[in-house]
Each structure stands twice: as C-alpha cells, then as structure tokens.
Amino acid sequence: MPSTGDSLGSWSARSIVVTMFPLLIVLSIIVLAAGITLDRAEALLEQYRVLAIMVPTMVGLGGNLGAILSSRLSSRLHLGVATFDVRDTGLWANVAAILALAVTVFTVLAIGSYLLGLVLGFGVALSTLLFIALVSGLSIAVIAVVCSFGATYASYRLGIDPDDLTIPIVTNVVDVFGMLIFVGVSWVVLGF
Amino acid sequence: MSAREEFVSIYRETLPVLLIALGGGLASGVILENLLASVERFPGLLVMVPVFLATRGNVYGALGGRLASGLHQGLIEPRFSWDERLVNAVVASFVNGIGISVVIAVLTRLALAVLGWESAALWEFLAIMLVSGVLTSTVLIFGLLLVLFGGYKAGYDPDNLVGPIVTTLGDIFGMLFLVFAVTLVGVIA
Numbered sequence: 001m002p003s004t005g006d007s008l009g010s011w012s013a014r015s016i017v018v019t020m021f022p023l024l025i026v027l028s029i030i031v032l033a034a035g036i037t038l039d040r041a042e043a044l045l046e047q048y049r050v051l052a053i054m055v056p057t058m059v060g061l062g063g064n065l066g067a068i069l070s071s072r073l074s075s076r077l078h079l080g081v082a083t084f085d086v087r088d089t090g091l092w093a094n095v096a097a098i099l100a101l102a103v104t105v106f107t108v109l110a111i112g113s114y115l116l117g118l119v120l121g122f123g124v125a126l127s128t129l130l131f132i133a134l135v136s137g138l139s140i141a142v143i144a145v146v147c148s149f150g151a152t153y154a155s156y157r158l159g160i161d162p163d164d165l166t167i168p169i170v171t172n173v174v175d176v177f178g179m180l181i182f183v184g185v186s187w188v189v190l191g192f
Numbered sequence: 193m194s195a196r197e198e199f200v201s202i203y204r205e206t207l208p209v210l211l212i213a214l215g216g217g218l219a220s221g222v223i224l225e226n227l228l229a230s231v232e233r234f235p236g237l238l239v240m241v242p243v244f245l246a247t248r249g250n251v252y253g254a255l256g257g258r259l260a261s262g263l264h265q266g267l268i269e270p271r272f273s274w275d276e277r278l279v280n281a282v283v284a285s286f287v288n289g290i291g292i293s294v295v296i297a298v299l300t301r302l303a304l305a306v307l308g309w310e311s312a313a314l315w316e317f318l319a320i321m322l323v324s325g326v327l328t329s330t331v332l333i334f335g336l337l338l339v340l341f342g343g344y345k346a347g348y349d350p351d352n353l354v355g356p357i358v359t360t361l362g363d364i365f366g367m368l369f370l371v372f373a374v375t376l377v378g379v380i381a
Contacts, residue, residue, distance in 0.1 A: 011258075011262075011267070011276075011277040011280050012280055013280040013283045013284040013287070014284075016281065016284035016288075017284045017287050017288055017291075020251075020254060020284070020288055021288055021291060021292070024247065024250055024251065024291075024295075025292070025295055027246070027247075027250060028243050028246075028247060028292060028295060028296055028299055029299060031242055031243045031246045031247075032239065032299060032300065032303050034243075034246075035238065035239035035241060035243050035300070036239055036303070036307070038239070038241060038242055039236070039238040039239045042228070042231070042238060046228065049225055052221065052224055052225040052228060053218060053221030053222055053224070053225050054221060055221060055224060056217050056220045056221045056363050057214055057217025057218055057220075057221055057363075058217075060216075060217045060220075060245075060249075060359040060363050061210065061214060061217065061359075063253075063355065063359055064210060064213055064355040064356050064359050065210075065355075066355075067249070067253055067257075067358070067359075068202075068206055068351065068352055068354075068355045070257075071256075071257050071260055071351040071352075071354050071355065072202075072351050072352075074261065075260065075261055075264050075351050078261050078264065078265060079265075089194075089195035090193075090198055093196070093202070094198065094202065097198070097199045097202035097203045097206070098202075100199075100203055101202075101203060101206055101207060101210060104207065104210075105207075105211065105214055108211065109214055109217075112214065112215075112218055113218065113221075116218060116222070120222075161258075162257075165254075166257070167250070167253035167257050167354075167355070168249075168250040168251075168253065168254055171246060171249040171250060171359075172246055172250065175242055175246045175249075179242060
C-alpha cells in the first residue's frame with residue numbers, strides 16, 4: 001500500500017471537516033439537480049401519489065446498497081485484505097450479494113407501496129409498480145456497485161481515507177441518478 | 193470465508209436491516225406526500241428535499257463508516273465514553289451537518305434565482321434548514337452511536353448496519369423535522 005498511513009489514521013475533528021466540507025458542497029450542488037427533477041415531476045407525483053411515497057425509499061435503498069458495499073470495501077482496505085483483482089472471488093461475492101438484495105428489496109418495495117396505495121386510496125396496478133421498482137431499482141443498484149468500486153479505488157490511489165469519501169460520493173450519485181431514473185421510468189411506463 | 197459463505201452472510205445479515213430501512217423509507221414517503229401540500233406556501237421547497245436528505249446520509253454515513261472501521265481496528269470502544277477519537281468524529285459531523293444545512297439553503301435560493309423560478313425568501317429557507325438540520329443531527333448522532341455499539345456488541349458487522357441506520361433515521365427524522373420546521377417557520381412568517 002502507498003504511503004497512506006497518515007490519512008488512514010486521521011481522527012482529528014479539524015481534518016475530518018477540512019477533508020469533507022468542500023466535498024459536501026460539491027455534492028450538494030450535484031444533488032440540487034435531483035431536487036430540480038423532483039420539482040419538475042410535481043405534476044406526475046400529484047397524479048400518481050403512490051410514486052411520491054416510493055421516492056425516498058427508492059433513492060434511500062439504492063444509497064443503502066452502495067453504502068453497504070463501499071463500507072465493506074473500505075474496511076477490507078483498512079484490514080489489508082482488499083485487492084482490486086477480478087480473480088478475487090470475495091469481491092464478486094460482495095457484488096452478487098448486493099444485486100440479490102436489490103432484487104429482494106425492490107420487489108418488497110413494490111408490494112409495500114401497492115398495499116399502502118390501497119389503504120390510502122390511490123391504487124396503481126401491482127404489475128406496473130413491480131416493473132417500475134425492479135427496472136429502476138436494478139439500474140440504481142448497478143450504478144451503486146460501479147460507483148462504490150470507483151470511489152474506493154480512487155480514494156485508495158489518492159491516499160484519502162475511503163471512510164471520508166466513498167459513502168458520500170456513492171449516496172449522492174445514487175440520489176441524482178436514482179431520482180432521474182425513477183422519474184424517467186415512471187414517466188415512460190405511465191405514458192405521462 | 194469462501195465466496196459462497198460470504199455471499200450468504202452478507203445477504204442474511206443485511207436483509208433484515210434493509211427491510212427496516214424500507215419500512216422507514218415508506219413512512220417518510222407518506223410524510224413527503226403530505227409535504228407536497230406545503231409547497232405552495234414555500235415555493236422551491238421541493239428542490240431542497242433531496243439535497244437535505246442526501247446530506248444527512250453524507251455526513252452521518254461518513255461518521256458511521258469511520259466508526260465501523262474504528263471498531264474493526266479496535267481504535268474505539270463500543271460504548272459511550274469521553275474518547276478523544278469519538279468526540280472528534282462526533283464534533284466534526286455536527287459541524288459538517290449544520291454547516292452544510294446553511295449552504296443548502298443559500299444554494300437552493302441561488303439555483304431558483306438562476307432558473308428564474310418562484311421562490312420563498314432566503315431567511316425562510318435558512319430557518320427551515322437550521323431548525324431541521326440541528327434536530328436531525330442530534331437524533332442521528334445518538335441513534336448511530338447507540339445502534340452501532342449495540343449491534344457490534346451483539347456480534348453484527350457494523351459495516352452492514354451503517355447505511356441502513358443512517359438512511360432510515362435520516363429519512364424518517366429528516367422528513368419529520370423538515371415538516372416540523374416548515375410548520376414552525378410558516379407560523380412565524
């Protein structure tokens with residue numbers, strides 16, 4: 001490992017803030033794009049109110065999957081067992097587990113939203129919700145996986161503690177693309 | 193651990209937490225659905241929602257990731273104590289959390305101005321972000337410490353807990369405190 005000893009051992013409040021705050025500002029600017037999408041989608045959300053209920057979960061679960069993977073990758077780095085080798089079956093096991101989790105939770109999301117929709121009185125067909133949730137959910141999961149590897153590898157190469165970088169980057173990218181993909185897929189499916 | 197065992201252990205340990213996160217997400221979705229009603233009172237509010245929620249994940253996800261690695265490395269103890277590393281990490285996340293809330297209010301106001309969209313006043317955005325930011329930070333920091341330490345002592349890999357805890361607490365309490373702040377500022381304004 002290159003001379004990353006100092007940054008990996010850094011626990012001073014000042015250095016955490018100095019490392020992270022500029023990144024937080026940049027990320028906030030990026031995520032504003034997602035907010036603008038949400039604002040534009042207001043009409044869609046008002047007509048299909050069940051979609052508004054799905055938005056935070058959709059994005060949140062995508063971020064979760066990415067956060068789990070990057071947190072695992074950075075701990076592997078800290079523990080010195082990580083390699084960025086395609087022959088490392090441990091890495092593939094991580095990716096496969098994330099994708100399997102994605103299929104499971106996005107199916108449950110569709111069913112949960114469908115039931116909530118029934119209770120709150122705005123039904124959209126279960127098959128439609130399943131299609132929207134799985135297509136956008138799996139796309140988001142793939143983006144989360146690619147992004148987790150990219151961010152962990154980049155911070156490793158740059159000698160920055162991946163704990164400070166990867167989760168913010170992954171969750172933000174997922175926020176932006178998750179919102180765009182979810183609104184886009186819903187738009188197409190519902191023929192809005 | 194073989195690849196298959198690793199797959200199974202990640203899936204099995206993470207699924208319950210993800211399902212809890214899913215329940216939390218749906219709850220915050222119902223709150224968001226209600227927040228749509230306040231959008232007319234504070235134009236541009238919806239633009240701020242994803243950034244606000246994302247920041248909670250950013251700041252406290254990073255805190256959680258750091259604590260998880262610290263626990264793995266034995267740098268911090270899984271209990272509330274006046275440990276210098278722990279205090280530093282908590283203080284830094286509080287500074288980052290509050291600081292970025294202010295930045296978000298200003299950025300949102302700027303973006304709306306640039307786009308030429310209708311917008312609430314800057315001070316209204318600032319007040320909403322500060323009130324919800326401080327409240328959410330407090331709940332998230334203590335929630336994170338409590339669940340991570342408890343989970344670690346119960347034998348869970350903290351890496352599998354961080355993301356779901358942060359997004360669940362962040363989404364639910366973020367949305368709840370956002371609605372609270374919007375109501376509060378609506379009364380004052």
